[in-house]
Amino acid sequence: MYVCYDYGRRSALGSFFDGSKAGPPYAGDPRMSGRLQGPAGGSPSGFLGLQTSSFTDFLAAHSPGLLPGRMAPGAPAEVAPGQAIRDLPHATTIVAATCEGGVVLAGDRRATAGSMIAKRDVEKVFRSDEFSAMGYAGTGSVGIEFVRLFQVELEHYEKMEGRSLSLVGKANRLAFMVRGNLAAAMQGLVVVPLFVGYDEDTDRGRIFSYDVAGGPYEEHRFHSIGSGSLFARGALKKLYVDDMSAADAALACVQALYDAADDDSATGGPDLTRRLFPVIAAVTADGFRKLSEAESEEIAEQVVRGRMTHPDGPSVPLSNG
Amino acid sequence: MPPQPSRLPKVKEASAVSMPFYVSPEQAMRDKADYARKGIARGRSCVALQYAGGILMVAPNPSSALHKISEIYDRIAFAAVGRYNEYENLRKAGVTYADITGYQFDRNDVTARGIANWYAQTLGTIFTESNKPFEVEIVVAEVGARPGDDQIYRITFDGSVTDEPGFVAFGGQADQVSAALKDRYSEGMTLSEAFAAALAALSAPGNGERTEFAPSQLEVAVLDRARDHRTFRRIRAARLEELLQETRPAPAAEPEPESADSATADGTPADSAPADRTPAGGTPADGTPGTTTPSGPSSPADTEPPTGPAPGSSDRGTGLGGGPPSSPL
Numbered sequence: 192m193y194v195c196y197d198y199g200r201r202s203a204l205g206s207f208f209d210g211s212k213a214g215p216p217y218a219g220d221p222r223m224s225g226r227l228q229g230p231a232g233g234s235p236s237g238f239l240g241l242q243t244s245s246f247t248d249f250l251a252a253h254s255p256g257l258l259p260g261r262m263a264p265g266a267p268a269e270v271a272p273g274q275a276i277r278d279l280p281h282a283t284t285i286v287a288a289t290c291e292g293g294v295v296l297a298g299d300r301r302a303t304a305g306s307m308i309a310k311r312d313v314e315k316v317f318r319s320d321e322f323s324a325m326g327y328a329g330t331g332s333v334g335i336e337f338v339r340l341f342q343v344e345l346e347h348y349e350k351m352e353g354r355s356l357s358l359v360g361k362a363n364r365l366a367f368m369v370r371g372n373l374a375a376a377m378q379g380l381v382v383v384p385l386f387v388g389y390d391e392d393t394d395r396g397r398i399f400s401y402d403v404a405g406g407p408y409e410e411h412r413f414h415s416i417g418s419g420s421l422f423a424r425g426a427l428k429k430l431y432v433d434d435m436s437a438a439d440a441a442l443a444c445v446q447a448l449y450d451a452a453d454d455d456s457a458t459g460g461p462d463l464t465r466r467l468f469p470v471i472a473a474v475t476a477d478g479f480r481k482l483s484e485a486e487s488e489e490i491a492e493q494v495v496r497g498r499m500t501h502p503d504g505p506s507v508p509l510s511n512g
Numbered sequence: 513m514p515p516q517p518s519r520l521p522k523v524k525e526a527s528a529v530s531m532p533f534y535v536s537p538e539q540a541m542r543d544k545a546d547y548a549r550k551g552i553a554r555g556r557s558c559v560a561l562q563y564a565g566g567i568l569m570v571a572p573n574p575s576s577a578l579h580k581i582s583e584i585y586d587r588i589a590f591a592a593v594g595r596y597n598e599y600e601n602l603r604k605a606g607v608t609y610a611d612i613t614g615y616q617f618d619r620n621d622v623t624a625r626g627i628a629n630w631y632a633q634t635l636g637t638i639f640t641e642s643n644k645p646f647e648v649e650i651v652v653a654e655v656g657a658r659p660g661d662d663q664i665y666r667i668t669f670d671g672s673v674t675d676e677p678g679f680v681a682f683g684g685q686a687d688q689v690s691a692a693l694k695d696r697y698s699e700g701m702t703l704s705e706a707f708a709a710a711l712a713a714l715s716a717p718g719n720g721e722r723t724e725f726a727p728s729q730l731e732v733a734v735l736d737r738a739r740d741h742r743t744f745r746r747i748r749a750a751r752l753e754e755l756l757q758e759t760r761p762a763p764a765a766e767p768e769p770e771s772a773d774s775a776t777a778d779g780t781p782a783d784s785a786p787a788d789r790t791p792a793g794g795t796p797a798d799g800t801p802g803t804t805t806p807s808g809p810s811s812p813a814d815t816e817p818p819t820g821p822a823p824g825s826s827d828r829g830t831g832l833g834g835g836p837p838s839s840p841l
Contacts, residue, residue, distance in 0.1 A: 239601055239605045242604045246608075257612075257615070347607065347608075
């Protein structure tokens with residue numbers, strides 16, 4: 192039995208509950224790949240025939256307008272990034288360092304719009320699922336959508352398949368999503384994530400970086416992205432010790448963020464007057480844990496205290512001897 | 513002449529075969545409903561019931577991989593009986609519905625009512641429009657912030673939805689199991705009390721004649737009110753064994769009237785109003801068979817005050833996130 196789908200009016204979600212939409216809800220888009228088409232598999236009703244374990248694929252088939260960084264229909268693809276896009280709030284520096292049995296991810300709190308500070312308390316480090324976390328640098332609005340989509344993507348897979356993706360599977364999935372944003376990135380809506388997670392198979396933390404065309408590139412020991420990443424990575428290079436404890440890794444990350452804020456105008460340092468401190472998350476065998484305000488405050492104050500006497504931070508021995 | 517009369521009926525028969533029979537819509541619907549009902553009744557019953565710490569779902573299921581009970585969203589679970597391929601299809605569609613609603617609006621905007629309505633529409637459409645109805649019965653449960661906000665919906669093969677306050681038994685010999693569960697259900701039970709009630713109901717006569725369940729034959733899950741984010745937890749292996757142990761001493765310590773067999777052995781007919789038993793001392797497994805108060809089939813037993821929060825409601829170990837793990841720092 193075939194049901195007549197009304198593709199033309201498929202739009203917002205509300206429309207098929209109030210009866211304004213003819214035909215069953217969640218009909219497939221005939222322009223997409225064959226396996227996603229509506230009544231395939233003898234399933235007569237709605238998105239019973241539209242099942243995929245990838246939420247992003249489902250979204251692309253069902254409502255592509257909901258994908259992050261989606262340009263307004265009809266917008267010319269070959270335009271130079273305009274002033275409007277340059278002036279969107281941009282999120283800046285993220286650092287990550289592996290530690291004993293896990294990985295630590297930290298981000299500063301500043302978002303800039305051109306030369307202006309757009310926001311002082313923005314959060315750029317998120318839980319993506321129980322054993323992974325991500326941060327992003329780039330256009331804030333697209334980044335937020337990215338994080339939300341990736342969170343749903345991982346959870347959707349888990350619910351559909353009854354198991355979690357492997358860590359590398361998650362990293363690859365994120366690469367496809369970043370790649371999907373390439374057209375928008377070319378127009379200026381650049382967003383680049385940094386993905387970290389605990390690998391249950393090898394019992395260690397791993398770091399994956401991306402560029403606008405995808406990835407992933409696995410990074411060893413530590414990595415940093417965003418406008419202050421040059422300075423942060425230089426600092427981490429000197430401070431990082433193999434198999435440091437999670438607490439030490441968090442301290443090293445905050446030191447690196449301080450150095451980034453020292454030399455990069457778009458990265459914010461610890462804000463002692465407003466009590467705004469870097470967001471720090473640790474992912475270990477126990478799962479994702481975001482440090483409480485008090486914990487990150489303590490680490491940040493320790494760093495600032497040290498800088499009162501040594502503004503350039505801790506020094507490392509000149510020779511390896 | 514002999515050939516003439518024999519040829520005439522032959523022609524008549526041929527024309528009768530090529531002509532479509534008229535089947536009244538009533539008859540067609542009745543046939544479909546009977547077909548679906550028979551398919552569903554072949555399986556075993558499942559139960560879902562409220563306890564102080566959330567909602568408990570129990571299903572006899574020898575498979576540990578092909579689930580009857582699953583997570584739909586943060587506070588919403590799905591349980592089904594009938595044909596696996598059909599309800600699995602519906603489960604996945606429900607997950608997709610919930611995920612896109614939550615992604616497009618907010619996680620709080622995904623409600624059991626919305627999902628139950630979607631299932632009702634879908635099953636109703638399939639029932640009326642296709643030749644073969646789905647042989648499934650579905651329960652959608654949502655745990656609220658307070659017990660009063662909990663919701664349990666039951667959706668049948670033809671798309672009718674019923675709101676089942678407190679508890680529901682569905683699939684298989686649902687009437688008998690429901691009557692047995694009604695006897696034992698009370699508001700604010702602990703997890704182990706609720707589990708004992710569920711097991712007793714599932715071993716009601718007519719539902720497979722089984723009184724002892726091994727952990728490997730049960731699928732048990734809870735929606736845990738105390739958790740943030742994703743509240744769905746499966747109760748497996750060690751924790752399930754523990755729960756079963758907690759239920760076993762009860763019949764041994766108390767006289768037999770409690771056991772499911774004697775409770776319903778006097779042939780409680782499926783359609784008669786089940787009797788409320790007054791539980792004593794907060795344990796529903798302590799009913800007195802003499803006190804029978806007939807009540808309507810839709811009103812849950814509410815004779816017992818809440819017995820406080822469930823002590824054993826924090827089941828970890830599925831690694832699905834939610835609660836704060838111990839500090840790595």
